[in-house]
Amino acid sequence: QKEVEQNSGPLSVPEGAIASLNCTYSDRGSQSFFWYRQYSGKSPELIMFIYSNGDKEDGRFTAQLNKASQYVSLLIRDSQPSDSATYLCAVNTGTASKLTFGTGTRLQVTL
Amino acid sequence: DAGITQSPRHKVTETGTPVTLRCHQTENHRYMYWYRQDPGHGLRLIHYSYGVKDTDKGEVSDGYSVSRSKTEDFLLTLESATSSQTSVYFCATYRNTGELFFGEGSRLTVL
Secondary structure, X not given: OOOEEOOOOOEEEEOOOOEEEEEEEOOOOOOEEEEEEEOOOOOOEEEEEEOOOEEEEEXXXXXXXXXXXXXXXXXXXXXXXXXXXXXXXXXXXXOOOOEEEOOOEEEEEEO | OOOEEEEOOEEEEOOOOXXXXXXXXXXXXXXXXXXXXXXXXXXXXXXXXXXXXXXXXXXXXOOEEEEEEEOOEEEEEEOOOOHHHOEEEEEEEEOOOOOEEEOOOEEEEXX
């Protein structure tokens, strides 16, 4: 079992809709959780991080964490074509500040 | 943001030749990392450093070595490159917010 699992997609949503990206992790000791966006040929860039159970909102983005279910998600409201990218979930188990990444979900926002 | 510079950005080499990738940071961060990214595998940690001359292995360290003689520089060496090491290599630093910040990547092709 992979430590961090994501559906590879592609996830296709129409412009203006809500995109929901999901991630599960195996280590119950995980401390912090990150969502990165990666455009084709570019480096990953941080969108959001979340440490506590519940929701965290930042503009059109909402991260949700449920430690009991070992589940973290990212909601993108009012999806735009510029949101089309691969979204990487990353988990920090607290060991030497290392992040373990999922394989990413490719999001396509259609006109 | 030019906090991390990777060089070279692109390299083509032949099997059996040594290769060194350089990561240079300007933000005086203690922790530095080398990841490789491959289709279907996502980002995987090769080696990391928690200070000058302090390094440790990640999950895919075989065939790689690293050195950190100065805070700002973290070198990744492939002693004898193989085709399985064809990949995109990302250097990252750990920021106080808990996130990893990535360089632009180095694309290596081993023929």
